[in-house]
Amino acid sequence: xxxxxxxxxxxxxxxxxxxxxxxxxxxxxxxxxxxxxxxxxxxxxxxxxxxxxxxxxxxxxxxxxxxxxxxxxxxxxxxxxxxxxxxxxxxxxxxxxxxxxxxxxxxxxxxxxxxxxxxxxxxxx
Numbered sequence: 001x002x003x004x005x006x007x008x009x010x011x012x013x014x015x016x017x018x019x020x021x022x023x024x025x026x027x028x029x030x031x032x033x034x035x036x037x038x039x040x041x042x043x044x045x046x047x048x049x050x051x052x053x054x055x056x057x058x059x060x061x062x063x064x065x066x067x068x069x070x071x072x073x074x075x076x077x078x079x080x081x082x083x084x085x086x087x088x089x090x091x092x093x094x095x096x097x098x099x100x101x102x103x104x105x106x107x108x109x110x111x112x113x114x115x116x117x118x119x120x121x122x123x124x125x
Contacts, residue, residue, distance in 0.1 A: 047107030
């Protein structure tokens with residue numbers, strides 16, 4: 001079974017940076033997108049960024065465009081999320097996910113079949 005493990009969360013001052021890492025145990029034919037999602041207390045889980053695993057197409061939520069960058073290291077079976085200029089509203093549990101879907105679904109939760117346990121990101125106000 002595919003397993004995802006996130007790391008790299010923590011607490012950082014506003015304006016600071018963090019890099020999240022997601023290691024995936026194996027790529028299988030049913031996976032063509034990997035994404036990062038976040039969920040703050042009392043809010044729904046939302047898509048932050050996604051990347052096509054067979055190319056370079058990336059997708060970002062409007063709230064993080066220009067600040068976050070998603071990338072992948074195929075040799076290490078890892079997907080990274082570089083987060084710069086962090087804001088208090090970025091505080092949430094961040095989850096890595098993998099699944100198979102069309103491009104327009106990449107920031108949606110429903111098509112992802114595999115999820116990690118999450119890593120907490122805190123940006124104090």
